[in-house]
Amino acid sequence: MSSISDEIAGFTNYLLKRKLPVEDTALQVSAMKIEEEVRKQFVSEGCLEENSPSVREQEKRIQNIVLKNLRNITYCWRPLNYQDALCRLYMAGRMDGIFAATMRVFGEIERRIPDFAPHSVMDFGSGTGSSIWAAWQTWGENLHNYHAVDLSASMNSLAKLLIKGGEEIKRPLIRGVHFHTVLPPKVHCDVVVATYTLSELPGMKERVEAVCSLWKKTKCFLVLIENGTRSGHDVILEARDTLIKESRNGITENCDGYVFAPCPHEQQCPLPQQTKPLPCSFVQKYHPFPFPWNEPIKVEKFSFLIFSRGQKAVDQDWPRIVQPVLCRARHVHCHLCCADGTFQHAIITRKKHGRDVYRTTRACTWGDRLPVKLLPQEDNAVEEE
Incomplete structure (x- = not known):
């Protein structure tokens, strides 16, 4: 039983931590940066001489170092074969x-x-x-x-x-x-x-x-x-x-x-x-x-x-709560993605925003939409009590 559960847990963790395959252009940029650093190191150590008879050996050595470093920093993505x-x-x-x-x-x-x-x-x-x-x-x-x-x-x-x-x-x-x-x-x-x-x-x-x-x-x-x-x-x-x-x-x-x-x-x-x-x-x-x-x-x-x-919904511009709502004694911290394309940290109080908005926000959770139109961002901040 434990071996089955370990297999399932291991495969699940692998899927959740899986990253995207690296694009060829990004790989080329990384390789060029590594090569530049390796060449600088060779020059500073006096190992790279243009007129040296072993130029080919030096270039081959640089290429091997670049490839090794590139493998170390590059995520190895493989397609999954579901049998x-x-x-x-x-x-x-x-x-x-x-x-x-x-x-x-x-x-x-x-x-x-x-x-x-x-x-x-x-x-x-x-x-x-x-x-x-x-x-x-x-x-x-x-x-x-x-x-x-x-x-x-x-x-x-x-x-x-x-x-x-x-x-x-x-x-x-x-x-x-x-x-x-x-x-x-x-x-x-x-x-x-x-x-x-x-x-x-x-x-x-x-x-x-x-x-x-x-x-x-x-x-x-x-x-x-x-x-x-x-x-x-x-x-x-x-x-x-x-x-x-x-x-x-x-x-x-x-x-x-x-x-x-x-x-x-x-x-x-x-x-x-x-x-x-x-x-x-x-x-x-x-x-x-x-x-x-x-x-x-x-x-x-x-x-x-x-x-x-089709057409946009009438409630499309309601802000979305994109982090956990933090309810305090007399105010609520709310992180919102707003209709104007901004990310807003709103601190909602009964005194500043009214009872209905305050109670509505306290009842909301992460992922909900807030059915209100808030004040500009600079007007929503208050000192925590």
Whole structure:
């Protein structure tokens, strides 16, 4: 039992700490900097002489040192080959957390547009089917077609088995699920989802192409979810920039789409520009699978983007709480991403902002939107009591 739990924990930690593959241009820049430093060191030590008969040997030695140092500082990214054993580890370690994060993100659409009734959903990089289950749980009575897209045949087989309740002879619990190994060419869906998938692609070019392809498949909402790490947030920002550019296509009015959540604006993200930059991430508590090694409650930390077709919602400019709310005796600390594209640390008091705003803020949590229009940033700060 302990060996199984250790395997699952090790693989889960590896996935959560996984970084993006290094781009060739960044690799070249790093190599040039290292080579410059090595050459300076050789010159200072008198080891590099232009007219020396052993110039070739010196150059070869420099190249070897550069390559060695480059390997030491470069993250070694490898694609994951999901065969049967690895698929089972993924199911045991990640399926419940991904389901919890996806339910939280789908809930953003459900709360703000309660009349939204999608008929079809597509999950790109569907894995064990977490997003299919989340969509069924959220809009199941309206959904008729589910399209699960995953390159791994083993993942698709496991997802099919889970939908049948673990037995091949049973009828599927979710009807209308279609499995694919590539994006179906003529299929367009109301909701298109990619959970923890873009970061598994081999480079920026492939990620951008995937985002553009998914947007073309989207009728209403494109939902992207990644780990709540710097790498995960970087992928979300990259996709956000791509989608804004793709939907604008040189047009400033009557745009094809807009950022629905979490951002209340479409300007540059203010969080990476802070003195102590943090990724824009959110948390969701959940009850994991009842395995003996699991804790009763776990927390999934994630970054996400919902991009929508059509007109902007009337409540689009409400500020988003992007860090834990700190409630004190007579005031509340609130860190907000605002509609003007700024990051604001607001200190809310009953005296300055009124009873309703004060009580509303105290009741809010990390990830909520604050349904108020705050004063300018310099007017929100008060001395702590």
